[in-house]
Amino acid sequence: MDINDIIKPENQVYKKPALLNDNYMHYCPGCSHGVVHKLVAEIIEEMGVGEKTVGVAPVGCSVFAYNYIDVDWIEAAHGRAPAIATAVSRLYPKNLVFTYQGDGDLAAIGTAETIHAANRGENITIIFINNAIYGMTGGQMAPTTLLGMKTATTPYGRRVDLNGYPLKIGDILAQLDGTCYVTRQSVHTPAAVRKAKAAIKKAFQNSLDRKGTSVVEIVSTCNSGWKLTPEQSNKWMVEHMFEKYPMGDLKNL
Amino acid sequence: MEKEIRLMKGNEALAMAAIRYGADAYFGYPITPQSEVLETLMAEQPWETTGMVVLQAESEVSSINMVYGAAAAGKVVLTSSSSPGISLMCEGLSYIAASELPALVINVMRGGPGLGTIQPSQADYFQATKGGGHGDYHFIVLAPSSVQEMCDFVGLGWDLAFKYRTPAMILADGVVGQMMEKVVLPPQRPRHTDEEVRQRCPWAAMGRTPDRGRNVVTSLELDSAKMEVNNERFQATYRQIEANEVRFETYGTEDCDYLIVAFGSIARISQKAVELARKEGIKIGIIRPITLWPFPHDEVKRLASKSKGVLVVELNAGQMIEDVRLAVNGTVKVEHYGRLGGIVPTPDEILDAFKEKIYQK
Amino acid sequence: MKKEIIIAGFGGQGVLSMGKILAYSGLMEDKEVTWMPAYGPEQRGGTANVTVIISEEKISSPILNAYDVVIALNQQSLDKFECKVKPGGILIYDNYGIHHAPTRTDINVYNVAAMDASLEMQNSKSYNMIILGALLKVCPVVTLESVLLGLKKSLPERHHHLIPMNEQAILKGMELIK
Numbered sequence: 200m201d202i203n204d205i206i207k208p209e210n211q212v213y214k215k216p217a218l219l220n221d222n223y224m225h226y227c228p229g230c231s232h233g234v235v236h237k238l239v240a241e242i243i244e245e246m247g248v249g250e251k252t253v254g255v256a257p258v259g260c261s262v263f264a265y266n267y268i269d270v271d272w273i274e275a276a277h278g279r280a281p282a283i284a285t286a287v288s289r290l291y292p293k294n295l296v297f298t299y300q301g302d303g304d305l306a307a308i309g310t311a312e313t314i315h316a317a318n319r320g321e322n323i324t325i326i327f328i329n330n331a332i333y334g335m336t337g338g339q340m341a342p343t344t345l346l347g348m349k350t351a352t353t354p355y356g357r358r359v360d361l362n363g364y365p366l367k368i369g370d371i372l373a374q375l376d377g378t379c380y381v382t383r384q385s386v387h388t389p390a391a392v393r394k395a396k397a398a399i400k401k402a403f404q405n406s407l408d409r410k411g412t413s414v415v416e417i418v419s420t421c422n423s424g425w426k427l428t429p430e431q432s433n434k435w436m437v438e439h440m441f442e443k444y445p446m447g448d449l450k451n452l
Numbered sequence: 453m454e455k456e457i458r459l460m461k462g463n464e465a466l467a468m469a470a471i472r473y474g475a476d477a478y479f480g481y482p483i484t485p486q487s488e489v490l491e492t493l494m495a496e497q498p499w500e501t502t503g504m505v506v507l508q509a510e511s512e513v514s515s516i517n518m519v520y521g522a523a524a525a526g527k528v529v530l531t532s533s534s535s536p537g538i539s540l541m542c543e544g545l546s547y548i549a550a551s552e553l554p555a556l557v558i559n560v561m562r563g564g565p566g567l568g569t570i571q572p573s574q575a576d577y578f579q580a581t582k583g584g585g586h587g588d589y590h591f592i593v594l595a596p597s598s599v600q601e602m603c604d605f606v607g608l609g610w611d612l613a614f615k616y617r618t619p620a621m622i623l624a625d626g627v628v629g630q631m632m633e634k635v636v637l638p639p640q641r642p643r644h645t646d647e648e649v650r651q652r653c654p655w656a657a658m659g660r661t662p663d664r665g666r667n668v669v670t671s672l673e674l675d676s677a678k679m680e681v682n683n684e685r686f687q688a689t690y691r692q693i694e695a696n697e698v699r700f701e702t703y704g705t706e707d708c709d710y711l712i713v714a715f716g717s718i719a720r721i722s723q724k725a726v727e728l729a730r731k732e733g734i735k736i737g738i739i740r741p742i743t744l745w746p747f748p749h750d751e752v753k754r755l756a757s758k759s760k761g762v763l764v765v766e767l768n769a770g771q772m773i774e775d776v777r778l779a780v781n782g783t784v785k786v787e788h789y790g791r792l793g794g795i796v797p798t799p800d801e802i803l804d805a806f807k808e809k810i811y812q813k
Numbered sequence: 814m815k816k817e818i819i820i821a822g823f824g825g826q827g828v829l830s831m832g833k834i835l836a837y838s839g840l841m842e843d844k845e846v847t848w849m850p851a852y853g854p855e856q857r858g859g860t861a862n863v864t865v866i867i868s869e870e871k872i873s874s875p876i877l878n879a880y881d882v883v884i885a886l887n888q889q890s891l892d893k894f895e896c897k898v899k900p901g902g903i904l905i906y907d908n909y910g911i912h913h914a915p916t917r918t919d920i921n922v923y924n925v926a927a928m929d930a931s932l933e934m935q936n937s938k939s940y941n942m943i944i945l946g947a948l949l950k951v952c953p954v955v956t957l958e959s960v961l962l963g964l965k966k967s968l969p970e971r972h973h974h975l976i977p978m979n980e981q982a983i984l985k986g987m988e989l990i991k
Contacts, residue, residue, distance in 0.1 A: 251659040253525065256670075265668045271657035273524040274670030275517065276547050282514040283521030287657075289505045290476055290527050291646070294659055312517070315510035459833075459840050459848070459967070485852060570852075631875050632833065632848035634840055717875065724874035798878035 229429025278309025526656030571794025822886025946986020
């Protein structure tokens with residue numbers, strides 16, 4: 200058996216999605232963004248909607264999301280992605296419009312835009328990467344940072360009296376009449392990745408069917424910011440993050 | 453088609469003009485003295501006729517980012533607000549300018565700073581013409597002085613914005629916003645189809661077709677060398693606009709001994725002062741910059757050079773006077789008369805100020 | 814011919830809408846018009862005023878310091894604007910609730926008992942139309958036909974049945990000027 204036998208199409212068990220291009224990713228090894236990007240590209244391709252998809256990129260580590268997935272993109276100012284997505288979705292009602300946002304972008308500076316877009320029931324999907332830290336700016340506290348967690352701006356750990364509580368924005372969004380689907384997923388095991396993929400696909404379908412706002416929160420790791428190895432990060436996430444941010448659907452209409 | 457003449461407030465004319473000039477979308481947030489724009493649009497329900505989207509956003513911050521999104525998708529879009537709201541929009545305006553997107557923003561100015569007053573003002577001249585947001589950018593600033601111009605500049609603003617791929621602003625004041633006058637409305641311009649948008653805005657993020665790569669609308673460029681090139685491109689556009697798009701109007705400048713420079717409603721109040729002065733045998737002319745950026749430096753310089761003195765009249769503490777002085781460059785006396793806090797001077801007050809500051813018996 | 818008019822009174826007296834009808838009538842005669850209100854919280858119960866200019870030619874300032882016609886419908890407005898009537902100009906007021914009558918002798922002063930007349934007509938909404946009638950009598954800046962045409966064009970169809978009542982009030986106002 201030589202190489203040509205091995206690469207026969209019938210032997211292929213895995214391939215990179217066509218919409219995920221060959222640009223070098225700037226993400227740290229072990230980061231969850233790479234996996235989620237691949238899922239987004241794969242789902243758009245599988246659904247055959249690449250020609251009518253517009254993504255809205257945030258400010259944060261995924262600011263360059265537009266460099267990796269070959270669909271049309273608009274780069275938002277920090278926190279404003281849902282406002283931009285609102286406009287595009289209303290002006291192109293047949294398009295698939297999604298935002299890709301981190302915790303600082305979505306749940307701190309952009310809280311108003313997030314809540315009001317969701318409350319209006321805009322027919323968009325919000326992909327929310329919750330790694331409890333500001334990765335891009337060097338590991339500062341995020342609204343979702345856990346109590347006691349050390350960050351560059353909570354060097355002795357997050358304290359309630361100084362910093363308040365971690366914000367469970369997913370739970371808030373699930374309360375709003377405008378959302379049709381709010382789910383919390385992770386991508387730290389193959390099984391979790393499969394579930395996350397199904398969740399994003401469902402969300403995209405909801406948007407195409409104009410059922411309201413869908414939110415897929417992906418509880419993620421930031422091994423650089425957390426100062427742990429990728430493996431330790433996954434373990435830490437399961438042990439600490441999942442307690443505060445439990446997996447599963449918060450709303451599914 | 454019969455010419456359609458209406459009696460309308462300036463703010464209502466803005467709304468009707470937006471529909472007539474084929475707007476795809478309006479996003480805004482209520483603030484006095486321009487809430488009639490959103491109110492009129494909501495009452496007109498253009499989504500039933502032209503398909504125009506009208507949305508009351510949760511804030512001015514959100515409004516301007518909706519504008520950014522619509523503009524990035526190649527659509528004809530506008531927002532309107534008043535001074536404090538425009539301050540909130542400055543972040544978004546900087547992004548829109550840096551992303552080289554066409555959009556129309558209307559500021560019906562009120563007295564500031566801070567929450568200030570809802571009465572008329574022109575104190576946002578600096579903010580409009582010198583930036584407001586961060587970075588080296590400009591946008592075209594049109595200053596209407598009548599309700600008809602409120603209407604016409606909506607169309608002109610979009611034409612210029614799309615021609616140069618830059619935001620344009622209508623900088624009005626509470627007088628022009630609240631006043632009613634006769635307006636000739638333009639005939640209905642059809643909205644562009646998606647296919648037309650694809651043709652005229654090949655850069656628009658609206659879903660990629662197989663014949664092109666992905667379109668990315670962004671102002672981000674971390675490579676300084678490339679960012680400098682981007683900036684040089686913006687500046688080249690600004691020089692082109694300065695060369696081609698200066699607009700102004702003059703009154704009584706053929707035989708004048710003195711010059712008044714004023715914009716917006718104050719130019720009209722000054723014109724009345726000039727009418728009164730001429731009855732006393734004092735010959736004053738007026739130049740009214742219509743584009744505040746690009747500023748009519750050359751014409752102001754030319755007219756000032758044959759005058760014995762120049763009075764700049766504004767509803768602020770002295771903003772446009774800086775551009776007038778730059779143009780005049782010390783060759784003639786240039787003085788300022790302004791009222792603050794939302795007070796609008798009457799024609800005789802302007803004439804008195806002229807006599808006190810400029811007139812040589 | 815250009816007429817520079819200010820109508821001033823309490824919010825609720827129909828000051829702004831009277832100005833609007835006047836401006837609309839000017840429009841019907843293909844004239845240039847401006848209608849400039851003092852806007853803001855003053856609308857809500859306090860004093861209200863509106864400057865209306867009707868002219869054959871393009872109008873410069875919408876804001877003035879002297880008027881051909883002042884219509885003052887309360888004491889505050891009378892106190893404020895009596896001095897701003899151009900010499901030889903017109904002052905119209907309603908004596909109802911006025912403690913200090915106008916004193917100028919270089920202008921034409923008309924006292925129009927519009928409040929009494931509107932009470933008599935049992936229609937407080939006719940008040941501003943009575944005043945408008947008085948104005949048209951002493952200063953025919955627009956014709957009655959233009960006013961009626963303006964009302965017809967500016968009012969939605971469902972309010973057209975109110976036009977005869979308005980006409981009646983205008984005629985009443987004209988009668989009140991001796």
